[in-house]
Amino acid sequence: MKVLVTVKRVLDYNVKVRVKADQTDVDLTNVKMALNPFCEIAVEEAVRLKEAGIASEVVVVSIGPKAVQEQIRTALALGADRGIQIETDAMPESLSVAKLLAKIVEDEKPGLVILGKQAIDSDNNQSGQMLAALTGMGQGTFASEVKVEGEEVLVTREVDGGLQTVGLKLPAIVTTDLRLNEPRYASLPNIMKAKKKPLDVKTPADLGVELRAHTELLKVEPPAERAGGIKVASVEELVEKLKNEAKVI
Amino acid sequence: MAILIVAEHDNATLKGATLHAVSAAAQIGGDVAVLVAGEGCQAVADEAAKVAGVAKVLLADNAAYGHQLAENVAPLVAELGKDFSHILAPATTTGKNLLPRVAALLDVGQISEIVAVEGADTFKRPIYAGNAIATVKSLDAIKVITVRGTAFDAAAAEGGSASVEAVGAAHDAGKSRFVGEEVAVSERPELTAARVVISGGRGMGNGENFALIEKVADKLGAAVGASRAxxxxxxxxxxxQVGQTGKIVAPELYIAVGISGAIQHLAGMKDSKVIVAINKDEEAPIFQVADYGLVADLFEAVPELEGKL
Structure with a gap:
């Protein structure tokens, strides 16, 4: 079974987010970019399926300008077999992303598609579910455990209040949550090897997908600052303040 | 305008998250219909009919919808949603799982986790883990939106008298099945609905030590949370987990114990009315957002706090 994994290039999660002075967007000039953490978990899961003899090949796909090849190479260094870049300078919205990926799914016919549940830049949490809708596949979102059993994949999902397990007919879509696995670090020999792995470049036009805008970004602003409070000297003072000043207990 | 809200429920009772979505709908303006899709969920529909501001309840009672499987519920919502200008759902794991599938079936985008309504087509939503707030305008004919509950007051659960209309359409995609669930059983209130939340971080040292804050929680009727660390x-x-990758809470009182205050965590609790931080590191960033900070060893301060309540 072939496994398709998607990766997104995003602002490194350790970097402080700064809004541009003209409030048009977040400032991404000269900042460190990285593989979206949820995508990294997706890559790790796919590689583990291959190591367990369940997946025969792991194909990694990313959408964006040439720079995203860096994230594809990272995924290849972690153990994916080959990469596909869908080259565009636009930042396609989730539905366009799903349409592009649906075409790749049509071409590659994977048994399983694993995506991160959300990217840590736009925080949309949409692409996996949309891809599932467009391909008519079942979806196991926010996965904390993935088990392939025969013609079915059992996905344990992190839901409000606990865990839910669903069984999905293959092929199926899985989106990763944090506890699914702990991604490995790429070793130097694997980073070197990744440079020689095949990487195809396609365009949205090659795939016959027109990128449409569904939203217009009017403004991006920093969140309201919370005014700092005071330090109390003792538990006694804390309880007194909560009772008499804040009146919350 | 007409707004369809997908109700969050467990076939027995309507979840409070739905009431926050009703408030968001009221701000958008227009007739509000609530869809209750489930199995044996008449009681939920009756409850939804009483919510202030709801004009109509659509009841889809079918075994295929019993566990809210998105493969089955999404075609139903997409079919019914064609007659509406907006489709809303609470930004819970159920809503987040379902609504993008609905949007794609309708060939429209989705606006996730709105925190403010600026107009019928314009909304504010947090991006970059709440480190920036985007104002976005929808260009689609049908606006598909998930609503962050903490950003909108709950609509009154009583006072409405909506009609309940059964909708027949049954969709069983045959792609997925419910296998089982493990629901955490707790006597304490649910995190996102609690008036008081007390959370522990890495400073707790281990899981057993959470008993210390559980005792405080029991005295305050609080929910217990944790940082991602x-x-x-x-x-x-x-x-x-409370935080950008966990639950978003905004209680009247939030007590952070042994939590340093990573941006990730702050994104999940900074809208709380009063924040208390107890941490032995006086440089911890949590103190910058805390209304009351106590620099102390939590293993001494927390039992003392419990004793004084």
């Missing part, structure tokens, strides 16, 4: 360290399960 505490979850990652294996102290407590993930459903207790």
């Amino acid at each position: 505490a979850v990652d360290a294996g102290f407590v399960p993930n459903d207790m």
Whole structure:
């Protein structure tokens, strides 16, 4: 079974987010970019399926300008077999992303598609579910455990209040949550090897997908600052303040 | 305008998250219909009919919808949603799972986790883990939106008298099945609905030490949460996680114990009315957002706090 994994290039999660002075967007000039953490978990899961003899090949796909090849190479260094870049300078919205990926799914016919549940830049949490809708596949979102059993994949999902397990007919879509696995670090020999792995470049036009805008970004602003409070000297003072000043207990 | 809200429920009772979505709908303006899709969920429909501001309840009672499987519910919502200008759902794991599938079936985008309504087509939503707030305008004919509950007051659960209309359409995609669930059983209130939340971080040292804050929680009728660091360290399960990658809470009182205050965590609790931080590191960033900070060893301060309540 072939496994398709998607990766997104995003602002490194350790970097402080700064809004541009003209409030048009977040400032991404000269900042460190990285593989979206949820995508990294997706890559790790796919590689583990291959190591367990369940997946025969792991194909990694990313959408964006040439720079995203860096994230594809990272995924290849972690153990994916080959990469596909869908080259565009636009930042396609989730539905366009799903349409592009649906075409790749049509071409590659994977048994399983694993995506991160959300990217840590736009925080949309949409692409996996949309891809599932467009391909008519079942979806196991926010996965904390993935088990392939025969013609079915059992996905344990992190839901409000606990865990839910669903069984999905293959092929199926899985989106990763944090506890699914702990991604490995790429070793130097694997980073070197990744440079020689095949990487195809396609365009949205090659795939016959027109990128449409569904939203217009009017403004991006920093969140309201919370005014700092005071330090109390003792538990006694804390309880007194909560009772008499804040009146919350 | 007409707004369809997908109700969050467990076939027995309507979840409070739905009431926050009703408030968001009221701000958008227009007739509000609530869809209750489930199995044996008449009681939920009756409850939804009483919510102030709801004009109509659509009841889709079918075995295929019993466990809210998105493969089955999404075609139903997409079919019914064609007659509406907006489709809303609470930004819970159920809503987040379902609504993008609905949007794609309708060939429209989705606006996730709105925190403010600026107009019928314009909304504010947090991006970059709440480190920036985007104002976005929808260009689609049908606006598909998930609503962050903490940003909108709950609509009154009583006072409405909507009609309940059964909708027949049954969709069983045959792609997925419910296998089972493990629901955390707790006597304490649910995290996102609690008036008081007390959370522990890496400073708790291990899972057993959470008993210290549980005792305080019991005195205050509080829910118990945790930082991602505490979850990652294996102290407590993930459903207790407060933060951008966990639950978003905005209680009247939030007590952070042994939590340094990573941006990730702050994004999940900074809208709380009063924040208390107890941490032995006086440089911890949590103190910058705390209304009351106590620099102390939590293993002494927390039992003392429990004693004084």
